[in-house]
Amino acid sequence: MAYLGNRREVYWVSKMGLKESEKIRYSRQIMIKGWGEAAQLRLKAARVAVIGVGGLGSPASLYLAAAGVGYLRLIDCDAVDLSNLNRQVLHWSIDLGRPKVESAAMKLTQLNPEIEVDPVNEALTADNVAQLLKGIDVVVDGLDNLQSRFIVNEACVSLRIPYIYGAVYGMEGFLTTIVPQKGPCLRCIYPSASAPAEAFPVMGTSPGVVGSLEAAEALKLITGIGKPAIGRLVVYDGELMHFDEIAVKKDEGCPVCSRHKSIR
Ligand SMILES: [Zn+2]
Numbered sequence: 001m002a003y004l005g006n007r008r009e010v011y012w013v014s015k016m017g018l019k020e021s022e023k024i025r026y027s028r029q030i031m032i033k034g035w036g037e038a039a040q041l042r043l044k045a046a047r048v049a050v051i052g053v054g055g056l057g058s059p060a061s062l063y064l065a066a067a068g069v070g071y072l073r074l075i076d077c078d079a080v081d082l083s084n085l086n087r088q089v090l091h092w093s094i095d096l097g098r099p100k101v102e103s104a105a106m107k108l109t110q111l112n113p114e115i116e117v118d119p120v121n122e123a124l125t126a127d128n129v130a131q132l133l134k135g136i137d138v139v140v141d142g143l144d145n146l147q148s149r150f151i152v153n154e155a156c157v158s159l160r161i162p163y164i165y166g167a168v169y170g171m172e173g174f175l176t177t178i179v180p181q182k183g184p185c186l187r188c189i190y191p192s193a194s195a196p197a198e199a200f201p202v203m204g205t206s207p208g209v210v211g212s213l214e215a216a217e218a219l220k221l222i223t224g225i226g227k228p229a230i231g232r233l234v235v236y237d238g239e240l241m242h243f244d245e246i247a248v249k250k251d252e253g254c255p256v257c258s259r260h261k262s263i264r
Pocket residue numbers: 184185186187188189250251254255256257258
C-alpha cells in the first residue's frame with residue numbers, strides 16, 4: 001500500500017532508471033521481496049526532511065542516505081557540543097563548534113554522493129515551518145521537546161505530510177507514524193506539552209534504536225512495503241530489553257487533526 005502520491009518527479013526518475021553504480025550500491029535491499037528497482041526509484045525521487053540532526057537525526061539520516069533517498073533536507077540551528085558526542089554519532093570530536101547541519105551534510109555526502117543533501121541552519125518555528133517543509137514527502141522527527149514537535153505535527157497535518165515521531169528518555173524510546181487522515185496525530189496522543197527540559201538523561205543507544213526505526217518507517221512509507229506504525233505507539237524499554245505497543249486512537253475532539261479535517 002502506497003502512502004505517498006505519485007508525483008511528476010517519480011515519473012521522470014522512473015524514466016531515467018538506475019545507474020549501474022546505484023544498482024550495485026543498493027543491490028542487497030533491491031533483493032528484498034517487493035522492493036526491486038521500482039521501489040528503489042521511488043526512494044530516489046523522494047524528498048525527506050530530518051528535523052534535528054542530533055541523537056535521533058544522526059542514525060535516521062545515515063540510514064536514509066545509505067538507502068538512497070534522493071533528497072534529504074536537514075534542519076537544525078545548533079552547533080556541535082562536547083556533551084552531544086555520547087549519542088550524536090554523525091558528529092565527531094573534530095566537529096566541535098561546527099553547525100550540526102554542516103557536519104552532518106559532510107558525512108552523509110561522503111557516505112552517498114548519489115544523493116542531494118540540503119543543510120538548513122535555521123531554528124524551526126510556527127512562522128517558518130511551512131516554508132521549511134515545502135516540497136517534502138515525509139518528515140522524520142529528530143527533535144528533543146514536545147513543543148517543537150507540536151509545531152511540526154500541526155504543519156504536517158495541515159500540509160498532509162506523513163510525520164514519523166520518535167523520542168527518547170534515558171534507556172527508553174517511543175515511536176509512532178502519523179499519516180494525516182489515516183490515523184491519530186501527535187496531539188491525539190499527547191494533549192499537552194510541559195516546558196522543555198534544559199537537559200535530560202540519554203543512553204546513546206536509545207536514539208540509535210529509535211532513529212533507526214524512524215528511518216525504517218520512512219523507507220516503508222516511500223516504497224509502500226510493509227505495515228507502518230499508524231495508530232500504534234511503539235515503546236522501547238532498553239533497561240529490560242523489551243518492546244511493547246499501545247494502540248492509540250484518533251481523538252474526535254483533537255484541536256489539530258479534527259479542526260484541519262473540518263476546515264477541509
Ligand atoms: Zn489529532
